[in-house]
Amino acid sequence: MATLKQKISLVIVIFSAIICITVPFIMGISSVKIFHRKNSSIFKSMNDSLRVKYEITFSSDKQVFPLFPTLLNSIYSNLGLGEYANVHIIAMPDVTPSDYSMLSKLNDELGFSEKLTLIFYPFTYKIKYKQTLKHVSEATMCRLLLPEMIDKRIDKILYVDTDAIVNHSLR
Incomplete structure (x- = not known):
């Protein structure tokens, strides 16, 4: 059985991972290869304007x-x-x-x-x-x-x- 401290640590790790994944999308960094999707509607509209x-x-x-x-x-x-x-x-x-x-x-x-x-x-x-x-x-x-x-x-x-x-x- 996990202690309260271990559960809080796990939640912090998961929350950090979510932030690391979503920040590039929020900031509009399409040049990061792992997130680059040529046909994605987010990147298409961003690239068309730039x-x-x-x-x-x-x-x-x-x-x-x-x-x-x-x-x-x-x-x-x-x-x-x-x-x-x-x-x-x-x-x-x-x-x-x-x-x-x-x-x-x-x-x-x-x-x-x-x-x-x-x-x-x-x-x-x-x-x-x-x-x-x-x-x-x-x-x-x-x-x-x-x-x-x-x-x-x-x-x-x-x-x-x-x-x-x-x-x-x-x-």
Whole structure:
């Protein structure tokens, strides 16, 4: 038979455990992994009000397409809590659907798809461009047509060169 002192101690331990479990929910700390539930209505409403969505674009031909994982990693690594990005990729004709698929799969496998949404735009325009400088390709020039190619509802978009690295927050 437990003594009164033991019963009081047990009640205190149980009460402390309840407080430890409920405080993160009350305080709104959704970043604590043990409490994080992506589809929970508490976190959904909290995240929607704090959500910051960036629109980022870059263009690529087959030659620089392999640089994308590094660029995506640098963007993902510098997104804070509640920050997300739509990544609009302008792909020249030499970039194939299997390249899109490979990059999307890598985005998922590395966990980037939690914050990065990849949107591919096959470049189908015919432009008259004579490449006078070796490093300035047709893919580089297609940024001039971004207003024609990207969703018209987007009022701001950040163009990033494919060989760039994001070192700080986009804020």
